[in-house]
Amino acid sequence: MGIYSEHVLPRVINVACGMKSGDPLRERVCAGLEGEVVEIGFGSGLNVPFYSDRVTKVAAVEPADLGWKLAEKRLSATTVPVQRSGLDGQSLPFEADSFDSALSTWTLCTIPDVEAALREVRRVLKPGGKIHFVEHGLAPDESVRKWQHRLEPVQKRVFGGCHLTRRPPELLMGAGFEIVDLDVFYEENAPKFLAADSLGVAASP
Numbered sequence: 001m002g003i004y005s006e007h008v009l010p011r012v013i014n015v016a017c018g019m020k021s022g023d024p025l026r027e028r029v030c031a032g033l034e035g036e037v038v039e040i041g042f043g044s045g046l047n048v049p050f051y052s053d054r055v056t057k058v059a060a061v062e063p064a065d066l067g068w069k070l071a072e073k074r075l076s077a078t079t080v081p082v083q084r085s086g087l088d089g090q091s092l093p094f095e096a097d098s099f100d101s102a103l104s105t106w107t108l109c110t111i112p113d114v115e116a117a118l119r120e121v122r123r124v125l126k127p128g129g130k131i132h133f134v135e136h137g138l139a140p141d142e143s144v145r146k147w148q149h150r151l152e153p154v155q156k157r158v159f160g161g162c163h164l165t166r167r168p169p170e171l172l173m174g175a176g177f178e179i180v181d182l183d184v185f186y187e188e189n190a191p192k193f194l195a196a197d198s199l200g201v202a203a204s205p
């Protein structure tokens, strides 16, 4: 990791992803999480205040040490035990069938081998376990897609490999998940090329 990705990018993400306008989406995506949860791309713990009291434990997977440090305040304010348990969603250090739920928020855009990461999430979820997700990706409108393709190289350089043109629901289905619930929309008050979100729940059969 270089100076930018280690010391600057996690702060940029903490501010950009920490806008209050994202809170209702975090509340929605965390609703229904239960039991032992694996969260991939934990970042600076912006979902922590939204874990419900049905969550018994969270295994947080995050490569950036600074993200974990920036999470300290939120971690000290929650009663849910959260443990930093891994550094890379592409290779999870857990036994198969060990979690009831998984959580991914605005992370599938960034993990280099996202297919491998989703296979790993499926492996560690118990049969019937669910992944809750809110992710940005390829927009429904061609006029927006055009800009996403143009801007993606810059986006990837500035935001640590963040893609604009991935298709989260298709990636989940490709990994063998069944989509149980899905809402596709543009986030308000954000440029459309960055704000084409899919929010939902997918089950591991």
Ligand SMILES: C[S@@+](CC[C@H](N)C(=O)[O-])C[C@H]1O[C@@H](n2cnc3c(N)ncnc32)[C@H](O)[C@@H]1O
Residues within 6 Å of the ligand: 013, 017, 018, 040, 041, 042, 043, 044, 045, 046, 047, 061, 062, 063, 064, 067, 087, 088, 089, 090, 104, 105, 106, 107, 110, 111, 112
């Ligand atoms: C846009 S941020 C989202 C952070 C957080 N999920 C949120 O909603 O605020 C993407 C996160 O994915 C993390 N990430 C990058 N590569 C990863 C990998 N291979 N495995 C797990 N997380 C990764 C980044 O460090 C960053 O914290």
